[in-house]
Each structure stands twice: as C-alpha cells, then as structure tokens.
Amino acid sequence: xxxxxxxxxxxxxxxxxxxxxxxxxxxxxxxxxxxxxxxxxxxxxxxxxxxxxxxxxxxxxxxxxxxxxxxxxxxxxxxxxxxxxxxxxxxxxxxxxxxxxxxxxxxxxxxxxxxxxxxxxxxxxxxxxxx
Amino acid sequence: xxxxxxxxxxxxxxxxxxxxxxxxxxxxxxxxxxxxxxxxxxxxxxxxxxxxxxxxxxxxxxxxxxxxxxxxxxxxxxxxxxxxxxxxxxxxxxxxxxxxxxxxxxxxxxxxxxxxxxxxxxxxxxxxxxxxxxxxxxxxxxxxxxxxxxxxxxxxxxxxxxxxxxxxxxxxxxxxxxxxxxxxxxxxxxxxxxxxxxxxxxxxxxxxxxxxxxxxxxxxxxxxxxxxxxxxxxxxxxxxxxxxxxxxxxxxxxxxxxxxxxxxxxxxxxxxxxxxxxxxxxxxxxxxxxxxxxxxxxxxxxxxxxxxxxxxxxxxxxxxxxxxxxxxxxxxxxxxxxxxxxxxxxxxxxxxxxxxxxxxxxxxxxxxxxxxxxxxxxxxxxxx
Numbered sequence: 001x002x003x004x005x006x007x008x009x010x011x012x013x014x015x016x017x018x019x020x021x022x023x024x025x026x027x028x029x030x031x032x033x034x035x036x037x038x039x040x041x042x043x044x045x046x047x048x049x050x051x052x053x054x055x056x057x058x059x060x061x062x063x064x065x066x067x068x069x070x071x072x073x074x075x076x077x078x079x080x081x082x083x084x085x086x087x088x089x090x091x092x093x094x095x096x097x098x099x100x101x102x103x104x105x106x107x108x109x110x111x112x113x114x115x116x117x118x119x120x121x122x123x124x125x126x127x128x129x130x131x
Numbered sequence: 132x133x134x135x136x137x138x139x140x141x142x143x144x145x146x147x148x149x150x151x152x153x154x155x156x157x158x159x160x161x162x163x164x165x166x167x168x169x170x171x172x173x174x175x176x177x178x179x180x181x182x183x184x185x186x187x188x189x190x191x192x193x194x195x196x197x198x199x200x201x202x203x204x205x206x207x208x209x210x211x212x213x214x215x216x217x218x219x220x221x222x223x224x225x226x227x228x229x230x231x232x233x234x235x236x237x238x239x240x241x242x243x244x245x246x247x248x249x250x251x252x253x254x255x256x257x258x259x260x261x262x263x264x265x266x267x268x269x270x271x272x273x274x275x276x277x278x279x280x281x282x283x284x285x286x287x288x289x290x291x292x293x294x295x296x297x298x299x300x301x302x303x304x305x306x307x308x309x310x311x312x313x314x315x316x317x318x319x320x321x322x323x324x325x326x327x328x329x330x331x332x333x334x335x336x337x338x339x340x341x342x343x344x345x346x347x348x349x350x351x352x353x354x355x356x357x358x359x360x361x362x363x364x365x366x367x368x369x370x371x372x373x374x375x376x377x378x379x380x381x382x383x384x385x386x387x388x389x390x391x392x393x394x395x396x397x398x399x400x401x402x403x404x405x406x407x408x409x410x411x412x413x414x415x416x417x418x419x420x421x422x423x424x425x426x427x428x429x430x431x432x433x434x435x436x437x438x439x440x441x442x443x444x445x446x447x448x449x450x451x452x453x454x455x456x457x458x459x460x461x462x463x464x465x466x467x468x469x470x471x472x473x474x475x476x477x478x479x480x481x482x483x484x485x486x487x488x489x490x491x492x493x494x495x496x497x498x499x500x501x502x503x504x505x506x507x508x509x510x511x512x513x514x515x
Binding site: 010011037038039040041047066067068069070071072073074075076077081083084085087091092093095096097103107108 | 246249250251252253255256258259260262263264265267268271272273274275276279320321322323324325326370371372373374375377499
C-alpha cells in the first residue's frame with residue numbers, strides 16, 4: 001500500500017511565540033528528539049536527519065548580539081529599521097528586529113526579547129544582566 | 132582537473148550600465164556574436180550553450196542564440212543567483228572535460244534596471260527575507276563584525292571602494308569610471324550601517340560571452356592565445372541553524388582550497404584575481420578566504436598596496452563589482468572576460484604586466500542558514 005505524500009504547509013506564518021508557566025512570552029523553536037538538531041523558527045521536518053519527531057523548544061529570552069545593522073534602503077519594507085543576529089544559548093541564531101535607538105547597540109552585548117501587545121516581537125538592550 | 136583540458140578561446144562583453152532600451156537578447160547578442168567571430172568557429176560548430184542569469188525569465192538562452200544562427204543543440208539555462216554566469220562556465224567546462232561536447236558557448240546576462248533601483252529583490256519565501264533581510268544588511272553585519280574583531284576602521288572599508296574606482300577608471304567597460312576619495316565614500320548616502328552607497332555595487336545591466344573548446348579543437352584552431360582552465364569548482368555552502376563566523380565564509384574557503392588542489396597551484400602563483408566585492412567588506416574577508424593573506428591580516432594587505440598595481444596580486448583590475456558593476460548573472464562570465472583580456476595582453480592601460488595565472492571568484496545568494504547559496508572559483512593559465 002502506498003501512502004499519500006502531502007506538501008509542507010510552510011507558507012503558513014509559523015507560530016514563533018509561546019507563553020511560559022510564569023506568563024512570560026518566549027520564542028519557540030524546534031528540537032529533533034532523534035538527532036538533537038535545533039532550529040528557529042519551528043520546523044516540521046528535521047534538517048539534520050529528515051525525521052519528523054520534533055518537539056517544541058522554548059528559547060531563552062536573553063541572548064548575545066553577534067552583529068547588527070540599521071537598514072536605510074530596502075526593497076521589502078519601510079526604512080529605517082535595525083536588524084541583528086541574536087545567538088541564543090539553546091543554539092539557534094535568530095534574525096531579529098532591534099527595538100529602540102537605531103544606533104544604541106554594541107557588538108556582543110546582551111539583548112532581551114520584547115513582545116508588544118499586538119504580538120510583534122523584537123530584541124532590546126538587556127538591562128537585567130551586566131555580563 | 133580530470134578529463135581532457137579545456138580552453139576559453141574567445142571572450143566578449145558590453146559595457147555595464149543602465150541599458151533601458153535593451154532586452155536580455157539585446158544585451159547579449161553583441162558579445163555572443165563577437166565571441167563567436169573571434170573564436171574562429173562558425174555558429175554551426177557550437178555544440179552546446181549554457182546561459183547563466185537570475186532574472187531573465189523562461190528560455191533566456193534560447194531567446195538569445197536563436198538570433199545568431201544557433202539552433203537545435205542543447206541550450207541549458209542556469210540560475211545560481213550571482214554565480215549564474217560562472218556556474219554556466221562550470222557546466223560547460225565539465226561537460227567538455229567529460230567528452231560530452233567539443234565546443235560550448237557560455238553566456239552570462241542580467242538586466243537589473245528592470246527593477247528601477249534599490250536593493251536586489253530576494254525570494255520572499257525565505258524566513259529571513261520576510262523579516263526584512265536585504266543583501267546590504269547581510270554584508271553590513273559582516274562589516275560591523277569585521278570592525279569589531281579586526282584592527283580596522285571605516286576608512287579601511289572605504290579604501291576598498293577607492294581602489295575599485297581607481298582600477299575601474301581605466302576600464303571602458305565599467306559602469307563607474309570616476310575616481311573617489313575616502314571622504315567621498317564615507318559621506319555618500321547611508322545604505323545599511325556602516326555601509327554607504329559607494330561601498331555597494333551598483334544595479335545595472337550587462338552581458339558577457341565565452342567560447343570554450345577542448346584541447347583538440349584548440350589545436351585544430353592553430354593554438355590561438357587562450358585561457359587554459361586549470362580549475363573549475365562549485366560549492367553550495369553548509370547549512371547552519373546556529374552560530375556562524377561571518378568573517379570565515381566556509382563556502383569560499385572550501386571552494387578556494389579545492390580549486391588550488393585541482394590546479395596544482397597556490398595563492399602565491401596568482402598574478403591577478405577577480406573576486407566578489409559586492410560590498411566593500413567582502414573584498415577584505417575574501418583576501419583571507421582565498422589565501423592571499425593569513426586570516427586576520429586582510430586590513431594590512433590592503434593598506435600595503437599588495438592588491439593593486441605593483442603589489443603581489445592585483446585584485447579586481449577591472450574595478451570589480453563595485454566599479455565595473457554587478458548585473459548578477461552576468462558577473463561570473465564578465466570576470467572571465469577580464470581574465471581573458473589580462474592573460475592575453477589585451478587589457479590596455481589597466482594591463483597587469485605579464486599576467487600568466489588568474490583566479491575568478493563569485494558567490495551567490497542570500498537565504499537563511501547559508502553563508503551564500505553558491506560559490507564558483509576558476510583558475511586559468513595563459514596558453515598560446
């Protein structure tokens with residue numbers, strides 16, 4: 001008997017936020033139960049082993065800003081906006097918008113997730129840790 | 132390289148720029164016709180066509196070659212973003228080396244003026260592109276990291292553009308032929324901090340054509356001055372969902388290493404390099420990746436003048452993508468045109484003295500999880 005192959009529905013905007021038990025919102029990625037490959041945003045198929053035994057992986061709300069840039073010319077959206085690569089302790093690197101002052105960042109600083117009432121998310125300066 | 136040896140026996144391109152009254156066919160037919168005429172082969176002796184482009188639409192290659200008396204033979208259209216033209220050459224070289232054909236026409240062509248200007252339209256199915264990623268932002272983050280890790284300033288980034296424009300001022304095929312100063316580069320319009328307009332390749336239109344033949348055909352043609360292909364390498368990059376060192380682009384490191392192995396040559400043997408300087412910082416990072424200096428020493432290499440005339444290896448004598456222009460699918464083939472002119476002594480006032488060995492390098496693409504989606508490296512030796 002053959003089984004039916006269906007396409008991935010990957011154009012459906014992925015759910016990227018979940019709520020921790022204490023009520024704080026977090027980004028959520030995927031972890032493969034078979035090979036431990038980790039990714040953000042969530043996936044339905046593991047890029048490491050092609051398996052589909054993936055679990056949701058809540059991600060830390062604080063990470064390290066690898067680099068960033070304020071974009072002043074863009075084909076895709078209104079400018080200016082600031083993008084950065086945020087490395088999270090669970091492994092994934094997240095391309096994120098950075099909130100606040102356009103030039104108020106430094107390489108390797110700590111940044112923390114901010115979620116607005118409308119569900120939009122960005123990272124901003126992490127004032128809770130000094131490391 | 133395995134198999135029979137392969138030669139580029141003719142090469143041609145149009146000046147890059149905004150050619151608003153020209154279609155893809157209109158851009159490509161003049162260099163195709165010129166390369167055919169200079170090859171010593173009739174159009175009917177071409178056995179295969181490989182056409183690289185990113186935005187030409189369906190059957191771009193066929194739309195071109197039907198105008199020059201080439202019909203019936205296989206025409207393969209190749210998209211590999213900015214590596215399209217070089218990937219077309221890669222396909223041709225390996226098909227000839229395997230003995231599938233004896234002759235091939237390679238075309239690289241693109242028309243970016245159709246988008247009006249601004250950043251390259253990327254594929255919006257990609258997650259990072261949907262978050263607002265554009266190519267200048269990717270390179271700007273690389274530049275920010277470079278300034279953080281290296282003993283370098285924005286003046287060093289600007290010096291890359293100054294050198295490119297100085298070289299390009301002597302190239303009648305360059306889109307930008309006016310020299311600029313460090314101050315002018317840094318004062319130009321901010322695009323993606325810390326990159327300014329003059330540190331970004333222009334959008335424009337271009338086309339380049341190459342005729343490639345086996346060693347036997349080259350002998351039959353009377354051993355004309357040509358480029359012998361010593362290495363032809365293509366890589367697609369290593370997917371990473373996590374940390375990536377943006378100053379160590381693994382796709383170019385691997386491609387260069389394989390190319391040097393294939394050629395039996397090393398970076399010290401190169402007289403000239405055409406590398407992928409889409410943005411100023413890229414040239415510095417690629418000095419290291421191509422082995423022109425040790426990792427960490429690219430700023431010193433630029434400052435020393437080692438990559439301009441009088442230095443050990445002239446990098447981007449054409450002006451590179453920053454000055455010559457970067458119609459994406461055309462660039463990989465246009466780099467080989469420059470190598471052809473330089474190694475056959477036809478580069479005019481920008482001639483690299485007695486150039487014998489050249490390397491061309493072009494990457495491609497901006498998609499999540501990859502440094503780039505394509506990287507093509509070729510090494511050529513003068514033959515005559």
